[in-house]
Amino acid sequence: MPGMSLPAPRLAVIHTGGTIASRPSPDGRGLTPQQPPSLPGLEGVTVTDAQPFNLPSPHVTPAHMGQLAALIRDLADTHDGVVVTHGTDTLEETAFALHLLLDVPLPVVLTGSMRHAEEVSWDGPANLLDAAHVALHSSSRGRGPLVVIGGDIFDARTVTKIHTTAVDAFGGYPGPIGRIDREGTRARVHYFAVPEPRATYHPAHLGAKVEILYAYAGWTGEGYAEAAARADGLVIAALGTGNLPAELLPLIRATDKPVVIATRTHAGPVLPVYGYAGGGATLVEAGAIPASFLNAHKARLLLLILLGQGLSREQIAAVFDRDEF
Numbered sequence: 366m367p368g369m370s371l372p373a374p375r376l377a378v379i380h381t382g383g384t385i386a387s388r389p390s391p392d393g394r395g396l397t398p399q400q401p402p403s404l405p406g407l408e409g410v411t412v413t414d415a416q417p418f419n420l421p422s423p424h425v426t427p428a429h430m431g432q433l434a435a436l437i438r439d440l441a442d443t444h445d446g447v448v449v450t451h452g453t454d455t456l457e458e459t460a461f462a463l464h465l466l467l468d469v470p471l472p473v474v475l476t477g478s479m480r481h482a483e484e485v486s487w488d489g490p491a492n493l494l495d496a497a498h499v500a501l502h503s504s505s506r507g508r509g510p511l512v513v514i515g516g517d518i519f520d521a522r523t524v525t526k527i528h529t530t531a532v533d534a535f536g537g538y539p540g541p542i543g544r545i546d547r548e549g550t551r552a553r554v555h556y557f558a559v560p561e562p563r564a565t566y567h568p569a570h571l572g573a574k575v576e577i578l579y580a581y582a583g584w585t586g587e588g589y590a591e592a593a594a595r596a597d598g599l600v601i602a603a604l605g606t607g608n609l610p611a612e613l614l615p616l617i618r619a620t621d622k623p624v625v626i627a628t629r630t631h632a633g634p635v636l637p638v639y640g641y642a643g644g645g646a647t648l649v650e651a652g653a654i655p656a657s658f659l660n661a662h663k664a665r666l667l668l669l670i671l672l673g674q675g676l677s678r679e680q681i682a683a684v685f686d687r688d689e690f
């Protein structure tokens with residue numbers, strides 16, 4: 366009807382800590398999360414804030430990820446988009462856990478900053494505003510949780526932190542799925558990929574113990590037996606396409622818990638192609654599960670969630686094999 370204005374879009378901003386909330390601590394001991402950033406320059410939007418915790422992201426656990434998923438589910442009916450501010454160190458893990466746990470239709474966008482509010486190159490406000498625009502954009506729906514940093518929009522499955530200090534700290538093969546740029550107050554959002562259907566999971570708990578072992582030249586299995594005894598499942602950041610020294614083969618064959626083989630190489634899938642002792646084909650024959658293209662820490666979260674849902678080793682292998690994530 367002429368003269369009737371559309372209701373203001375409703376955005377929820379959930380602050381969880383990280384450098385985007387950090388400042389030098391008064392006791393001179395270094396940066397600590399203190400004050401969450403405020404959202405600049407977004408006209409005509411109703412914003413609600415939440416702060417379930419205020420942590421440096423190395424203190425974030427799967428339990429916090431579950432808490433965030435529950436909060437976002439609660440907000441989903443009354444909001445059009447959600448932004449989560451988060452420390453960058455484990456941001457990709459929270460993004461992927463939410464990707465696996467959330468089946469809400471509204472966009473959920475994670476962001477953070479690499480510089481704190483008292484530095485000249487403070488990147489918090491721009492990242493926060495970009496994330497807000499992306500979260501309220503209709504093309505962002507149906508893509509699962511997204512990560513927005515430095516104007517790049519990433520898929521939670523592939524995004525990874527690639528630099529410890531640079532402002533453009535995020536990447537990951539095959540790169541961003543979209544881009545946000547601002548022209549004055551107008552946001553221009555472009556996607557280079559179409560939304561894809563994805564599986565989500567409803568674990569009874571997030572308390573399964575999954576440990577990661579990191580392979581290296583000359584590893585003869587140090588630490589493997591201890592980890593296999595105390596954990597519910599293992600992930601190995603293996604070599605290349607998912608290969609290990611020969612000594613690991615009998616250890617994996619003797620393990621009845623799920624052992625997922627990821628790669629310490631920064632891009633590409635795990636493929637069981639090599640037939641020498643410890644080669645990927647022999648590890649799979651011994652019962653190991655290839656992680657597809659998930660990095661070790663994301664494969665760990667998927668395994669932890671599948672264990673929390675009570676899946677058997679065979680069912681878990683099928684999820685990884687069919688890329689059901």
Ligand SMILES: NC(=O)C[C@H](N)C(=O)O
Nearest residue numbers: 383384421422452453454
């Ligand atoms: N840039 C950052 O946010 C790093 C910080 N250590 C964190 O992850 O909490």
